[in-house]
Amino acid sequence: MDRTQLLNKLWEYQHEFGYISKNAISKISKSLQVSNIEIESVISFYHFFHKQPTGKNIIYLNNNIISELKGFEDIKTTFEKETGCNFNEQGNDEFSLFETSCIGLNDQEPAALINFLPFTDLTPKKVKLIIQKIKNGENLKDFASKTKSKIQYTPKEDKTVLFRPYVMGKSIKEGLKYSSQEVIDKITKSKLLGLGGAFFPAGYKWQSCKNNVDDIKYIICNADEGEPGTFKDRAILQHVPGLLYEGMILAGYATGAKEGIIYLRAEYLYLLPELEKLLEEFYSKNLLGKNILGVEGYDFDIRYQIGAGSYVCGAASALIESMEGRRGEPPVRMWSATKHGFKHKPTVxxxxxxxxxxxxxxxxxxxxxxxxxxxxxxxxxxxSISGDVAKPGIYEIEYGTSFKELLGIEMSQATAPYFLQVSGPSGDCINSSEFDRKICKEDLLCGGALMVFNRNRDILQIFRNFMEFFKEESCGVCTPCRAGNFILTEKVKKIQRGLCSQEDLDDIKQWGKIIKLSSRCGLGKTSPNSLMMAIDKFPDYFNIKIAPSNEDQHVEFDMENAIHEFDSIIKDTQL
Ligand code: SF4
Structure with a gap:
């Protein structure tokens, strides 16, 4: 057994005992030949591993902006009252409560995971009932929520691509009519982009992996969509998961890889039983395994690896670190994964x-x-559309569709839209003068999340939530990201308190540039984007915040408190 089994081992103890004890760490250390201190550092990196005993029922309540706008505070208070514990503390024998970032249920907020089962559209009344049922000893599985998101829109006239009826094995049979190179050529010709947010052409990636000759290669599926507001991958996993398996099998055929691994975020653990059932069906129909569909030497296997709660692991390099049993920190030296990927082997x-x-x-x-x-x-x-719309959910749209169309009566039916956040907090914000812009490479690409906010929403509340998120999720290895996101959060709070001057807005842009230029990975390189844009795109709003009357109120920035908070972040991120 090697170190790549570390996350699985940790999960075994976490699931069985609710935490990972010193004794467990020693046992894992012996079996995997990894030092205790290294294992502790891995545990401390992930949100869902605990080193202290927890209650029998661990509750993770989503604190992202949509949850916040839909009643997060009331839900939080009700959970605390009903369970007798406070959030983000150890809890009692029965319950432990933690806040967590987006759990991929933005169309059903406020939402929580209880022992990794979903509970959605929460109200204080519903929370009381849930806790009562748990106290009565009822089985959580019997009353967990159904989460299958509604497919709100697909193109007409047979232009639908993903959500048309699925026939198992059809694309594999079609792919086998061609050589491996022809399959890659088809993907390249289609101009398919990587849709996890980086938009790197998929065909080039497959070609590069094929060109790197090695006996062992891997196809890794990144099923760790953690960008707040994104739940499109969950929709695929719930509606057409067979397409994912077939895409991996074809990628294996095209590149010569024989093993596929799906890195599934722990937030979607409740999907695993159905997904594994389908996997068995694939094996039973010889769509997976040895000599697939009778083709000699065409072997491919798929297995799951469960993540443990870390936004930064959504980046390919950090995800590979995580799969290799380390902290999911993006490495200093970035190799192309298609050359030196998982276990240093060519990997897509x-x-x-x-x-x-x-x-x-x-x-x-x-x-x-x-x-x-x-x-x-x-x-x-x-x-995936959420926020101030009548029809939140999943939309399959043709590229070139405008935001105006997406917000309109035919689609999501937004109510007085004012501020749109495209591609999650690390993406772009746009104002109403830009609603004619189109989703496409020629104009503005969208990673898959669209959060809609109406005129009554406070832009600073949105940015305080976003910046708190980045502050929390920064892995801490580079100072500009660790300290810079902290400073931007404090700046936003200062503006909220009405103590802002033009100098503060200029500072935000200056700090933003430094963070973007000097951070190692995508988190730091993108975290200030939207805030910087908003200052320019919503001048009326920010001008009110720096009105002369505000400048007259001279209240000192609470530096002492800021330093204290900063110190505690540094302690949290230390090994
Ligand atoms: Fe970690 Fe932030 Fe640096 Fe990325 S930019 S490696 S998240 S500290």
Whole structure:
């Protein structure tokens, strides 16, 4: 057994005992030949591993902005009152309560995970009932929520790509009519982009992996969508998971990889039984395993690796670190994964949506895909919409669709939209003068999340939530990201308190530039984006915040408290 088993070992103890004791750490240390101190440092990195005993029922309440706007505080207070414990403390024998970032249920907020089962659309009344049932000894599985998101929209006239009826094995059978190189050529010709947020052309990645000759190669599916507001991959996993498996199998055929691993975020653990059942069906129909569909030497296996709660692990390099049993910190030296990936072997890392589209492109043909969307962005795209809309949920749209259309009566039916956050907190914000902009490479790409806020929402409340999120999720290895996101959070709080001057807004832009330029990974490089943009795009709003009357009120910035908070963050991030 090697170190790549570390996360699985930790999960065994976490699930059985609710925490990972010193004794457990010693046992794991012996079996994997990893030092105790290293194991402790790994445990401390992930939100869902605990070193202190917890109650029998661990509750994680989502604190992202949509939850906050839909009643998070009331729900939090009710949980505390009903369980007799406070959030983010050890709890009692029965319960432990923790806040957590987005759990991929933005269309059903406020939402929580209780022992990793979902409970959605929470109200204080519902929380009381849930806790009562738990105290009565009822089985959580019997009253957990159904989470399958509604597919609110697909293109008409048979232009739907993903959410058309699925026939098991169809794309694999179609792919086998071609050579491995022809399969890659089809994906390249289709211009399919990586849809996890980086938008790197999928065909180039497959080609690069194929070109790196090695007996062992891997296909890794990144099913760790952690960008707040994103739940499109969950929709694929719940509606058409077979497309994901077939995309991986085809990627294996094309590149020569024989093993596929799906890194599934622990927030989606409740999906695993159904997904594994389907996996068995694939094996029983010889769509997985040895000599797939009778083709000699065409072998491919798929297994799951469960993450443990870390936003930064959504980045491919950090995800590989995590799979290798380390803290999910992006490494200093970035190799291309297609050359030196998992276990230093050529590896393709694609996200769920990319692989599902790859499967459909082979099944339907690249010409069909190219006939949809725009010149540079052919095909369709999934968007998860949440916030101030009448119809939150999943939208499969043709590339080139405008935000105005997305917000309109035919689609999400937004109510007085004012501020849109595109691609989650690390993406772009846009104002009403930009609603004609289109989702496509020629204009603005969207990673898959669209959060809609109406005129009554406070922009600073939104940014305080975003910046707290980045402060919490920064892995801490580089100072500009660790300290910079802290400073930006304090600046936002200062503006909220009405103590802001033009100098503070200039500071935010200066700090933002420093963080973006000098951070190691995507988190730091993108975290200040939206706040910096908002200052320019919502001048009326920010001008009110720096009105002369505010400048007259001279109240000192609470530096002592800020330093104290900063120190505690540093302690938390130390090994
Ligand atoms: Fe960690 Fe932030 Fe540096 Fe990324 S930018 S490596 S999250 S400290």
């Amino acid at each position: 890392v694609n996200n769920v949506e990319t692989l599902a589209y790859a499967s459909r492109i082979i099944e339907l043909g690249e010409d069909f895909f190219l006939s949809l969307g725009t010149e540079e962005s052919p095909g369709t795209k999934l968007i």
